[in-house]
Amino acid sequence: MAFPGYGAGPGGFPGMQQDPLYGYFSAVAGQDGQISADELQRCLTQSGISGSYQPFSLETCRLMINMLDRDLSCTMGFNEFKDLWQALNGWRGTFASFDRDQSGTIDGHELQQAINSMGYNLSPQAMNCIMKRYSLNGRIPFDEFVSCAVRLRALTDHFRRRDTTQTGNASFQYDDFIQVTMSI
Amino acid sequence: MAFPGYGAGPGGFPGMQQDPLYGYFSAVAGQDGQISADELQRCLTQSGISGSYQPFSLETCRLMINMLDRDLSCTMGFNEFKDLWQALNGWRGTFASFDRDQSGTIDGHELQQAINSMGYNLSPQAMNCIMKRYSLNGRIPFDEFVSCAVRLRALTDHFRRRDTTQTGNASFQYDDFIQVTMSI
Numbered sequence: 001m002a003f004p005g006y007g008a009g010p011g012g013f014p015g016m017q018q019d020p021l022y023g024y025f026s027a028v029a030g031q032d033g034q035i036s037a038d039e040l041q042r043c044l045t046q047s048g049i050s051g052s053y054q055p056f057s058l059e060t061c062r063l064m065i066n067m068l069d070r071d072l073s074c075t076m077g078f079n080e081f082k083d084l085w086q087a088l089n090g091w092r093g094t095f096a097s098f099d100r101d102q103s104g105t106i107d108g109h110e111l112q113q114a115i116n117s118m119g120y121n122l123s124p125q126a127m128n129c130i131m132k133r134y135s136l137n138g139r140i141p142f143d144e145f146v147s148c149a150v151r152l153r154a155l156t157d158h159f160r161r162r163d164t165t166q167t168g169n170a171s172f173q174y175d176d177f178i179q180v181t182m183s184i
Numbered sequence: 185m186a187f188p189g190y191g192a193g194p195g196g197f198p199g200m201q202q203d204p205l206y207g208y209f210s211a212v213a214g215q216d217g218q219i220s221a222d223e224l225q226r227c228l229t230q231s232g233i234s235g236s237y238q239p240f241s242l243e244t245c246r247l248m249i250n251m252l253d254r255d256l257s258c259t260m261g262f263n264e265f266k267d268l269w270q271a272l273n274g275w276r277g278t279f280a281s282f283d284r285d286q287s288g289t290i291d292g293h294e295l296q297q298a299i300n301s302m303g304y305n306l307s308p309q310a311m312n313c314i315m316k317r318y319s320l321n322g323r324i325p326f327d328e329f330v331s332c333a334v335r336l337r338a339l340t341d342h343f344r345r346r347d348t349t350q351t352g353n354a355s356f357q358y359d360d361f362i363q364v365t366m367s368i
Contacts (some may be wrong), residue, residue, distance in 0.1 A: 037320070058320075059243065066317060074316050123359045129367040132258045133250060136221070136242075148366075155365050159358055168358045174343055175307045177354070181339050181365045182332075183313035 021047075025081050034075035037062040043081075049088055051096075053104050053142035060147045066184050067154040091149045094118060095142050105139040114145070120152065154184050205231075209265050218259035221246040227265075233272055235280075237288050237326035244331045250368050251338040275333045278302060279326050289323040298329070304336065338368050 024047040028039040035043060037058055045055040056064075068080040076084070094117060096102075098110040106114065108131040115122065115130065122130075134140050134148045158180045162170035172180070208231040212223040219227060221242055229239040240248075252264040260268070278301060280286075282294040290298065292315040299306065299314065306314075318324050318332045342364045346354035356364070 062317070062320075069316075122362060126359050126363045126366070129363045132253075133246070133367050136246075151366060152362070155362065156358075159356075159361055163358070169355060170358070170361070171353060171355045172343075174340075174347070174352045174354070175310050177343055178306060178336070178339065179310045179313045182310070182335060183317050 019082075021082060021085055022078065025078050029078070032075075034073065034077055035081070036075050037065055040065060040076060040081075044088075049085070049092065050142065051092065052102070053092075053095075056143050056146065060143050060150070063147055063150045063184055067150045087149075087153070088146065091146055092142070095145050099142075105141045106145065107138055108135050108140070111135070111140050111145070111148070115148075115152070118149070118152075120156070151184050155180070203266075205266060205269055206262065209262050213262075216259075218257065218261055219249075219265065220259050221249055224249060224260060224265075228272075233269070233276065234326065235276065236286070237276075237279075240327050240330065244327050244334070247331055247334045247368055251334045271333075271337070272330065275330055276326070278333075279329050283326075289325045290329065291322055292319050292324070295319070295324050295329065295332070299332075299336070302333070302336075304340070335368050339364070 024043050025035065027046070028043045029035050030039075038061070041056055041058055041061040044050065044061070050056065064084055065074065065076050068076060068083055094114050095106065097117075098106045098114050111131055111134065112127045115127065130148060130152075131140075134144045136144075140148075159170050160166075162172065162176075164170075208227050209219065211230070212227045213219050214223075222245070225240060225242055225245040228234065228245070234240065248268055249258065249260050252260060252267055278298050279290065281301075282290045282298050295315055295318065296311045299311065314332060314336070315324075318328045320328075324332070343354050346356065346360075348354075
């Protein structure tokens with residue numbers, strides 16, 4: 001029974017049941033309305049968001065949850081899931097535009113172009129570090145590209161919040177530095 | 185043919201051939217005297233350094249190489265390999281002392297004790313971030329523990345070099361911050 005004027009009844013917020021994404025989410029979320037890394041992996045695989053690319057590794061799914069885990073619960077609610085979905089769609093589009101031969105991988109030079117196209121302004125040295133970290137035999141698969149994008153976005157957000165004068169320089173206490181860098 | 189008084193002949197430095205570790209290293213290193221992440225994985229598996237624990241993942245092997253990759257070659261020479269071997273032996277000893285039931289995993293509380301025993305002085309918040317990042321269903325296998333130890337050591341080294349006044353506070357330019365944090 002619905003309660004007109006009071007939004008959705010128990011078990012959801014207004015609009016949730018209508019959102020097609022909610023189907024993927026609720027199929028794995030269970031009663032607590034939260035998903036953990038292995039549930040996220042199942043959910044993303046079932047949704048087909050990777051398209052023809054390999055499904056996401058558990059490691060990448062853990063990174064995704066940690067990036068958005070505002071309440072430090074190690075799980076993800078539906079609103080965080082929607083944010084992630086939107087980011088993933090963007091990254092898939094970026095990746096596909098550089099994976100011209102549809103091999104499921106891009107090379108180091110294309111990774112640099114992809115990072116530039118996402119608005120990051122990095123030196124050749126920083127690009128080189130990233131390329132070496134994420135490529136294997138010179139190629140970067142979609143899953144690794146997403147890992148890279150997740151970490152770059154989260155680290156940049158953390159940095160920006162500490163760059164109080166917006167001059168590209170930030171100060172960290174050691175403990176804070178470890179929290180920021182070891183959590184993703 | 186050896187050349188007395190001139191150390192080792194071509195293909196090695198003095199003492200290399202006598203070092204038992206050199207056997208593991210040279211079996212995979214090939215002619216260039218360097219090993220890549222997949223060769224390191226093979227080398228460490230064959231050497232049995234993990235003991236009864238699961239062999240290291242390729243991801244962990246890449247982290248290990250990046251931690252010690254002073255010349256940014258993405259490969260590891262014999263001297264870097266010896267440094268790594270020493271560190272790995274220490275971490276295995278630390279892990280084993282907390283894995284009392286020899287299950288091959290430790291719990292989050294034991295991870296915190298292990299990190300303390302390695303001399304790190306971290307807040308409960310930082311410990312919590314690390315625990316959440318490296319545990320799956322509350323347990324941390326040896327391979328993940330080594331990943332954690334590798335990153336914690338490398339990040340702490342990078343921080344210390346920038347903490348010029350040794351007051352636990354360091355300043356980063358954005359590009360430098362990305363190089364430090366995205367390379368491992």
